[in-house]
Amino acid sequence: MDQQYGYVRVSTREQNEERQMIAMQRFGLTEKQIVVEKQSGKDFERPKYQRLLKKIKPGDTLVIKSIDRLGRNYEEILEQWRLITKQKQADIIVLDMPLLDTRQGRDLTGVLISDIVLQLLSYVAQTEREFIRQRQAEGIEAARAKGIRFGRPRLDRPQGFEALRIQWVQGNISSRKAAAQLGISYQTFLRWAKEKTEPDGESPEKVLKEEIM
Incomplete structure (x- = not known):
């Protein structure tokens, strides 16, 4: 049945x-x-x-x-x-x-x-899902055109960063020690140092890499 x-x-x-x-x-x-x-x-x-x-x-x-x-x-x-x-x-x-x-x-x-x-x-x-994705993409593009940034806010460089960066470039201090003095991770220090050197066309003698000093 x-x-x-x-x-x-x-x-x-x-x-x-x-x-x-x-x-x-x-x-x-x-x-x-x-x-x-x-x-x-x-x-x-x-x-x-x-x-x-x-x-x-x-x-x-x-x-x-x-x-x-x-x-x-x-x-x-x-x-x-x-x-x-x-x-x-x-x-x-x-x-x-x-x-x-x-x-x-x-x-x-x-x-x-x-x-x-x-x-x-x-x-x-x-179709509605695709429209939603399209509207999101268009909204993000329009916001970026107005200068609106997405993602995590960019951290300000702590006081003393530039002096330590120069010491690091000159080989007088390791990235880990410099980062410790600034209260940041050494990966962050290296990234910031790279952002600082590359746009200005500087060519530090050493390669940016994880240091073990």
Whole structure:
């Protein structure tokens, strides 16, 4: 006998699943038919969902309130949709979107409509992500054109840096000792020394490298 299952998922233990449960019960499912999964946003292994997938047989029906219950993004949603409808040969009903109901004709029409709607949703989501990335890139470029810097603020050179840099260039002090006096790491001292020497065209006799003095 074909079975109907409801799957309810909330992303944190603090969220309330009541809204999804009410929708499932209005559809006609009992509590025994509904699987409720609570998990953190970082953990998406969904053990109860995986166990439910193993139970689903050809001809069974999975009911979810919204399409995003199947995955974190549309690539994952499409993968799960194909797994259930194609490999498992089961039906899916999305209560928030009546067009996503593969029961409406196991012939070509119902499945075709559902697939088209899914592909459209996936395209819209992917396009929106690309638009967001494009707007971010354009915003960053515009900000840089105005002289706005991104990343960590550049540290001011501590007092005494230039005198120690000259001593280091002349070989009178190691980078580690100079850095210790300035209260910075020797890697930072070397980087600053390199920034100072290269733009001015200076050619210190020694190569900038980690010193062991």
